[in-house]
Structures are given as C-alpha cells and as structure tokens.
Amino acid sequence: MISFSRYYFFILFLFFVSGPVYSIELPDFTELAEEYSPSVVNILSEKEFKEEDDEDESREAPPFFFDDPFRDFFERRPNRKNRRPQRSGGSGFIISSDGYIVTNNHVVEGATTVKVTLNNDETFVADVIGLDSRMDLALLKIEADKDLPFITFGDSKKSKVGEWVIAIGNPLGLGGSVTAGIISAVGRDIRSGPYDSFIQTDAPINKGNSGGPLINLDGEVIGVNTMIFSQTGGSIGIGFSIPSELVQPVISQLKEYGETRRGWLGVVIQDVTEDVAKDMDLKEERGALVQDVVKGGPADKAGIETGDVIIKFGGKDINKMRELTTNVANTDIGKRVKVELIRLGKNKTVTVKLGRLEGNEESFLKGEVEGESKKILGISFGELTAEIRRKENIPSNIIGVAVIDVDEDSEAISKKITSGSVLMSVTYQKVTGNMTYQSTVKVVNPDQVYKILQERKDAGDERILLRVWRPEYRVSSLVALSFNKEQTD
Numbered sequence: 001m002i003s004f005s006r007y008y009f010f011i012l013f014l015f016f017v018s019g020p021v022y023s024i025e026l027p028d029f030t031e032l033a034e035e036y037s038p039s040v041v042n043i044l045s046e047k048e049f050k051e052e053d054d055e056d057e058s059r060e061a062p063p064f065f066f067d068d069p070f071r072d073f074f075e076r077r078p079n080r081k082n083r084r085p086q087r088s089g090g091s092g093f094i095i096s097s098d099g100y101i102v103t104n105n106h107v108v109e110g111a112t113t114v115k116v117t118l119n120n121d122e123t124f125v126a127d128v129i130g131l132d133s134r135m136d137l138a139l140l141k142i143e144a145d146k147d148l149p150f151i152t153f154g155d156s157k158k159s160k161v162g163e164w165v166i167a168i169g170n171p172l173g174l175g176g177s178v179t180a181g182i183i184s185a186v187g188r189d190i191r192s193g194p195y196d197s198f199i200q201t202d203a204p205i206n207k208g209n210s211g212g213p214l215i216n217l218d219g220e221v222i223g224v225n226t227m228i229f230s231q232t233g234g235s236i237g238i239g240f241s242i243p244s245e246l247v248q249p250v251i252s253q254l255k256e257y258g259e260t261r262r263g264w265l266g267v268v269i270q271d272v273t274e275d276v277a278k279d280m281d282l283k284e285e286r287g288a289l290v291q292d293v294v295k296g297g298p299a300d301k302a303g304i305e306t307g308d309v310i311i312k313f314g315g316k317d318i319n320k321m322r323e324l325t326t327n328v329a330n331t332d333i334g335k336r337v338k339v340e341l342i343r344l345g346k347n348k349t350v351t352v353k354l355g356r357l358e359g360n361e362e363s364f365l366k367g368e369v370e371g372e373s374k375k376i377l378g379i380s381f382g383e384l385t386a387e388i389r390r391k392e393n394i395p396s397n398i399i400g401v402a403v404i405d406v407d408e409d410s411e412a413i414s415k416k417i418t419s420g421s422v423l424m425s426v427t428y429q430k431v432t433g434n435m436t437y438q439s440t441v442k443v444v445n446p447d448q449v450y451k452i453l454q455e456r457k458d459a460g461d462e463r464i465l466l467r468v469w470r471p472e473y474r475v476s477s478l479v480a481l482s483f484n485k486e487q488t489d
Helices: 004-018 030-039 051-058 068-072 244-257 274-279 298-302 321-329 361-365 386-392 446-458
Strands: 040-047 086-094 100-103 113-117 123-125 127-132 137-141 164-169 177-188 198-201 213-216 221-228 239-243 267-271 288-293 309-313 336-343 346-353 379-382 401-406 422-432 435-442 463-469 476-482
Touching: 030 040, 030 164, 030 213, 086 164, 100 244, 127 244, 137 244, 164 221, 198 221, 221 244, 239 244, 267 321, 288 298, 288 321, 288 446, 298 346, 309 321, 379 446, 401 446, 422 446, 422 476
Parallel strands: none
Antiparallel strands: 040 086, 040 113, 086 100, 100 137, 113 123, 127 137, 164 177, 164 213, 177 198, 198 239, 213 221, 221 239, 267 288, 288 309, 309 336, 336 346, 379 401, 401 422, 422 435, 422 463, 463 476
16 A cells, blocks of 8 residues: 555656646647638549550659659559550649639649549539649639639748648548648758759648648648658658749749740859868858859850859849749849859859740750760760659659760660660779779769769770669669770771
C-alpha cells in the first residue's frame, strides 16, 4: 500500500515534471470544405494512342516521383488489339463565374478531349485556352448556362511556415476529397525548372490531386498542387504547390493571349557560392554570376559580360539566381530595366531592353557563343529543363546536364549516348606535384562541362570517363570516350 503522503508527493512530482496540461484547439475546416468544394473540379483527358507508347510499357518507373504519379495515375495502357485512347486525370478549380478553370499542364497536355466534372456531377467538354509547360500550368474554359461557384487567389508572399492549409481535389479518383496540414516550407527549390519556388506542405496530396488548389484559412488559393516526393507514388507528407504569386501572371497571360510572354535577358547564370565569392573577392555571397552571354541578345547589346555578378534588377535585390530568373520572366517584353552588377570588384549599372523568351530557347539549349553551338566529343549540352525531364521521363534524382544533340558518326552515339541522355559527372586523372590521383566532378551547367572537357583535351588526355544516364537503359553508368575518336571511322 502506498501511503497518502507518498501518493500526494508522486502527483506533485508529475505536475512539476510534466508541467500543466493545456488544451489546444485545432481549426475547424468544415466551413471551408462546404464553401469551396463546389469550386473544385475533376478533369479527365483523352489522348490518341501512339505506337511509341506501346513500346514504353517495358520501361521501369523511376524510383523517385515528382510529376509522374499525377500524370500517369488514370492512364489506361492501350490494348495492343483495340488501341483505345489513353485516359489521364487530375483536378482543377474554377476562378471565375463564367467558367475559367486552372489546372496543371501535364494533366491536359496532348489531350484531344478534356472533360470537366463539377461537384454536382455535371460534365462539360472544356476548351484549352492556353498551356505553360515551364510553370506546369493550364487554363481551361467551359460554357455553362448559369454562374458557376469560384474561388479567388490570395497573396502567397504572406504565407508562413506552420500555417494551416487544406487541399481539395480528386485523389485516386475520389472526387471532392479534402485533406489538411500545414505549410512545411516556402520558396523551396527542387531543381525541376527555372522558376522553382514551391510551397511545401504536409497536407496529404495523392495521385489525382494534381492541379487542385491549396487553400489558406481565409478561403484563398495560395498554391496549385503539382508534385509530390515519394518512392512509392503515395503521399509521405512531402507535397509541392506552385505559389499564387507565380501562378497569377501566367494565368492572366494565357487568358489574354492564349500563351505566355516572358521577358528574356539572354544570359546563362549560376548562384554565387562561397567558393565563387572567395575566388572573385566579393564581399557577400549573393547575386547571379553570368556564365555566358548570348550573342546579339538583350544583355549583350547592353554590355553585360561573362563574369559579371548581377546584384539588382529593376531596383530589386538579387540574392539568388532564381530571383533574377523570375523577375526577368515577369517583366514586360520591350521594357527598359536598370541592371546593377559587379565587374572586377566595381559596381556598374547598365540599361537593358528585354526581349521575349519564347522563341529564343535554342540559344540556351545549344549554348550559343558567337553564333556557333559548343560541341565536344561530338556532343552539345544544355540545361536539364523541366520540359526535357518530362519528355524523357527522367527520374528526379538524376541531376546533371542534358545531352541536346549528338553527331551520328561519333563514338558517343555508338555507345548509346543520345539526345535526352543526362551527363552527371566527369572523371579524369589529375596530377599535383609528383602525385597522380583520380578526380570526379559533378556537372551542373553546360558551360562547366564544355570547359572541363576542353581543358582535358588541351592537356593531352586521350580518354575521359563520363557518368551518363541514358534513356535506352534508364540507369546511370560509366562510359569511356576518346578525344581521338570524336568521330568514328
């Protein structure tokens, strides 16, 4: 038996150790769900069967999923005998009473027919007003004989980590599903494209949620759900949404022009790392380092040079590379903008008249300098863009530089290095003093690749070892190429 005094002491001990118990009131999402679920729609896309799709059935799925779980969930692999249309599905949400709908580009890309089903089971055939593969957004339009319920955008810049949010969509084909969670991170860069600045959330997002809204407690759309990170294809609490501050300008342009019209500076850039700042005697680790300048482009005409560090664009500070990319893209074409940069330790300001990005992509893909594309070992390299990653179904854990073009008579082509391959690293022997050792460099941009390979060629190396991910094998492996066999006999 425990005496009363000992029992009383034990209770006091627990109180002081554990502290007082507070009651925490969790938010009630019922009103949000009731009010905004009617604004969220289910989308079913039909695509024509293609012969190459039949061949792709044998391909292994990538171990890490970003985009593909949403895109492929409803897909019905065509029977070889009847070759019926492929079907894929996702979510979307109505943004105006006259039937404009926002969704993801990959939900409807390549579709011959897009059907939209409302919360009350009414179904409409939608018109695709415009697509934007870079941001993975699409704008649809349906014609109804009545005003439709809609939801408005909020300001994602005000969103904070820890804030409650809900996701509404069509996961696993179960329309009108509502899940809740918090914002796990903002401004997340997952290297899926040039404008990465995602909202990360732990609100469960599953296959079919793609294109649906991420809604704050004020009933505003602060993001468009677009990707998950998962080894299984199911939610593990890491989902990504395109923030409304990036969505709205794109949707406005799609509505007005049927296409996007982004500003273009004409430079290849990288972040200023600690090592770069030290090597260039920079006081701060910030800005966008100009790796290359497209001849005849806006930057070239304004006098921007390779090695410049851009620290301000249009009066806005540039701390990271992607801030310059986003600001340039969202600036009107033809507008004159002041650009502040550091050149050889001194500040300099130039005025740039922006061009239009769309139509100038090849300048980046082939790394044009002085009118000629850089090619070595019979290969030309480019940035590993979101479009290339989607087209070739490249897993998200494959990081490197895209192979854009390969000479048909090169050693590289004989070893199955083709357009759509990814160069991940370069290995070579390095001599320091009397010691020789092996050095492996992970590659991050086309300019770096070209310089490394050219340096090794000029140094007299006969062979070079490359780690390459190849579409035919769908795994990365080491491939040896000879500088003396840039073209096979």
